[in-house]
Amino acid sequence: MVCVLLFAAAAGAETIKIGFNIPLTGDIPKVGEMAKQSAEMLKEQINAAGGVDVGGKKYMLEFVYVDNETKPESAVNAALKLIEGEKVLAMVGPMGSGRAVPAGEVANNLKTVMVAPWSTNPKTTLDRPYVFRACFLDDFQGPVAAKFATEQLSAKTAAVLFDVAQDYSKGLSEFFKKSFEELHGAGSVVAYETFTTKDVDFSAQLTKIIRTKPDVLFTPQYYNEVPLIVRQARELGFKGPILGSDSWGSAELMGLCGDDCKGQYFVTHYAAAGAKGATKEFIDTFNAKYGQIPDDVGALTWDATNMALAAIKNMGALSGDLSKDRDSLREAMASMRGFEGITGTMSFDGTIGDPAKCAVIVKIDDAGEFTYHETVCP
Amino acid sequence: MLETIIQQGVNALQLGSYYSLIALGYCLVYGVLLLINFAHGDIFMVGAYIAFFCATAFLGHYGLIDAGMPGWIVLALTVPLTMLLTSGVGIFIERVAYRPLRLKGANRLYVVITALMMGIILQYGNLSMLGASRKAFPNLVPRVLFEIGGATVTSLKLASIVTCFLVFGLLQWIVTRTKIGMAMRAVSYDKFAVPLMGIPLDIVIVFTFFLGSSMAGLAGLLYAMNFPVLDPFMGALVGWKAFIAAVVGGIGDIRGAFIGGFLLAFLEVFVAATFSSELRDLISFTILLGILSWKPTGLFGKPRTTKI
Numbered sequence: 001m002v003c004v005l006l007f008a009a010a011a012g013a014e015t016i017k018i019g020f021n022i023p024l025t026g027d028i029p030k031v032g033e034m035a036k037q038s039a040e041m042l043k044e045q046i047n048a049a050g051g052v053d054v055g056g057k058k059y060m061l062e063f064v065y066v067d068n069e070t071k072p073e074s075a076v077n078a079a080l081k082l083i084e085g086e087k088v089l090a091m092v093g094p095m096g097s098g099r100a101v102p103a104g105e106v107a108n109n110l111k112t113v114m115v116a117p118w119s120t121n122p123k124t125t126l127d128r129p130y131v132f133r134a135c136f137l138d139d140f141q142g143p144v145a146a147k148f149a150t151e152q153l154s155a156k157t158a159a160v161l162f163d164v165a166q167d168y169s170k171g172l173s174e175f176f177k178k179s180f181e182e183l184h185g186a187g188s189v190v191a192y193e194t195f196t197t198k199d200v201d202f203s204a205q206l207t208k209i210i211r212t213k214p215d216v217l218f219t220p221q222y223y224n225e226v227p228l229i230v231r232q233a234r235e236l237g238f239k240g241p242i243l244g245s246d247s248w249g250s251a252e253l254m255g256l257c258g259d260d261c262k263g264q265y266f267v268t269h270y271a272a273a274g275a276k277g278a279t280k281e282f283i284d285t286f287n288a289k290y291g292q293i294p295d296d297v298g299a300l301t302w303d304a305t306n307m308a309l310a311a312i313k314n315m316g317a318l319s320g321d322l323s324k325d326r327d328s329l330r331e332a333m334a335s336m337r338g339f340e341g342i343t344g345t346m347s348f349d350g351t352i353g354d355p356a357k358c359a360v361i362v363k364i365d366d367a368g369e370f371t372y373h374e375t376v377c378p
Numbered sequence: 379m380l381e382t383i384i385q386q387g388v389n390a391l392q393l394g395s396y397y398s399l400i401a402l403g404y405c406l407v408y409g410v411l412l413l414i415n416f417a418h419g420d421i422f423m424v425g426a427y428i429a430f431f432c433a434t435a436f437l438g439h440y441g442l443i444d445a446g447m448p449g450w451i452v453l454a455l456t457v458p459l460t461m462l463l464t465s466g467v468g469i470f471i472e473r474v475a476y477r478p479l480r481l482k483g484a485n486r487l488y489v490v491i492t493a494l495m496m497g498i499i500l501q502y503g504n505l506s507m508l509g510a511s512r513k514a515f516p517n518l519v520p521r522v523l524f525e526i527g528g529a530t531v532t533s534l535k536l537a538s539i540v541t542c543f544l545v546f547g548l549l550q551w552i553v554t555r556t557k558i559g560m561a562m563r564a565v566s567y568d569k570f571a572v573p574l575m576g577i578p579l580d581i582v583i584v585f586t587f588f589l590g591s592s593m594a595g596l597a598g599l600l601y602a603m604n605f606p607v608l609d610p611f612m613g614a615l616v617g618w619k620a621f622i623a624a625v626v627g628g629i630g631d632i633r634g635a636f637i638g639g640f641l642l643a644f645l646e647v648f649v650a651a652t653f654s655s656e657l658r659d660l661i662s663f664t665i666l667l668g669i670l671s672w673k674p675t676g677l678f679g680k681p682r683t684t685k686i
Contacts, residue, residue: 027609029510164656194655198615200605203389204650211382224512224607231606235523236385237530256514256607 015062019082021093026070028222030252031095031297037290038298055317068099075099079106090308097121097168104131113329117304118297121171125353130330132353134304142175144359144376145267150183153241155215159191172220190214202232210238220245227257251295254368264364269296270343271360271372279342303341381528390647392535395542398639399597400620403590405635410562410586416493419617420500421591425464425598426608430513432456449518460599461592468591504610515606538600546636626666628679
């Protein structure tokens with residue numbers, strides 16, 4: 001099922017069309033919902049203020065949302081639909097790397113700027129001049145998690161449980177294993193177990209993991225799998241800490257996980273609690289509008305879209321020739337320096353679309369809130 | 379080492395109890411109507427959602443009753459209500475989707491296709507009514523962990539395993555020892571001669587769907603309690619696997635479905651434990667394929683001869 005939502009702009013005014021390739025159904029629908037809410041809020045603010053100013057001319061925003069069902073093949077179709085069918089100037093999304101890596105190939109081949117807000121796998125942007133992202137990479141996140149486990153959780157051995165069919169989980173697990181073994185020697189990752197998407201019973205793998213007595217269990221999975229993994233690990237008698245990655249940070253995690261996830265840590269992009277300045281303003285506006293605290297997906301979508309709009313402003317003028325405008329938008333994106341986002345400052349060096357950003361480590365406290373623990377910068 | 383084997387054995391017993399409960403439902407309907415009810419996995423999903431709404435309603439989430447009822451009473455009320463409502467869904471599907479085709483004397487192939495479509499309707503009906511967000515099944519009873527021979531078991535896992543054995547015993551008793559069971563076997567033997575003997579065919583068929591769907595509801599409830607993240611497509615994969623288990627066990631024989639479910643679970647768990655989980659489905663289904671090519675009617679199945 002592909003649902004397309006068209007929002008017609010004010011009649012008469014010229015518009016800029018941006019496409020969103022997001023998971024509105026499938027395994028992680030909350031991610032798509034958050035992204036859409038965030039984008040809608042941005043669009044309303046900008047259109048209410050008269051639109052985007054490009055070289056003295058005002059353009060209204062038109063956002064097109066296409067559901068990628070959290071499936072790689074649907075993400076490719078959604079990208080084609082947005083780029084070829086809807087003729088968007090730029091595409092925001094997909095969110096997770098499992099979808100962003102294949103969709104990035106399409107966007108790059110069709111010479112259209114894609115900004116992936118939440119995709120951390122290096123392959124998303126690698127050798128793809130048209131693909132950018134608004135977050136850190138897994139080759140940074142993996143070492144951050146390994147260092148945190150070592151220093152703060154005093155772990156000497158670790159176990160990893162991940163979905164081998166997900167580019168994101170597989171890549172991040174490899175980076176974690178590599179850097180943990182650099183710190184503690186070969187063989188310190190005592191168990192490295194896999195499962196495949198849609199599995200719900202992890203008891204066989206967890207039994208193997210628990211027999212190796214790891215100090216910490218690292219599991220870079222999405223919010224729909226984390227509750228099952230954490231609960232089953234506890235039921236099989238694992239008492240150590242369970243460490244997560246940025247995929248944990250959905251607003252829906254605690255509703256599904258409950259008490260089992262309390263006291264655990266994960267690496268993420270931003271912490272809503274204790275935010276200041278523009279970040280706080282974003283959180284408060286979002287909360288007032290939708291009645292919930294935006295998670296990292298919401299914040300990163302906001303940044304990714306805003307960054308694309310800033311690049312459009314920097315273009316100076318829109319020619320009306322789509323392929324020419326897409327090319328000059330790519331140049332404007334690649335030369336973006338010091339963009340002040342709500343999740344950090346982003347710059348591109350002109351060769352690759354990866355900003356250098358800091359990671360935040362968040363603790364899930366006894367009230368189930370994601371509380372700020374520390375910031376790690378590259 | 380022994381402890382690990384015992385623990386994996388317990389894991390497999392737990393997983394097998396869901397496969398078996400679902401396979402029993404496939405098997406009952408097939409045994410009586412020779413119809414593969416492909417919607418059964420989705421009836422199981424509906425059962426899990428019904429259990430979710432019953433449990434949360436009894437916990438006072440919708441303001442229908444006051445909150446504060448103890449968890450075990452909620453559970454005691456949820457079990458029969460879930461089974462009843464789910465069997466209602468099963469009977470409804472039989473009534474609107476299968477019976478019209480049966481009365482028109484349609485080929486069984488068309489009924490099977492209808493069943494597949496019914497499954498898809500249930501999945502997407504749920505998706506459009508309740509949205510794609512996951513539902514978290516509430517904790518009804520406190521989790522008690524205890525150790526048996528070095529293996530850690532929860533009270534809930536034990537309850538699932540024991541329930542599955544009880545259900546198997548009950549179904550075996552109904553089918554082999556009661557009058558309605560005899561009628562079910564008679565319908566299976568000759569659907570055209572049975573009404574001539576004064577056996578009400580429709581009642582026997584409705585009763586079969588009642589039994590099969592209430593087992594799916596029970597399986598859905600137990601499954602939701604153990605894997606408390608519900609989504610509209612949760613029944614599809616489990617349903618297929620249970621169906622394969624029923625076929626390998628010998629579809630149409632209750633013992634076959636029961637053993638087949640546990641056989642599949644043991645294969646899956648021990649392959650994942652010995653090799654890597656990427657090889658799990660590959661190896662375990664290759665073994666099942668081997669069993670079928672050795673005994674095409676399944677472990678307990680008997681070849682049927684078609685008389686002309």
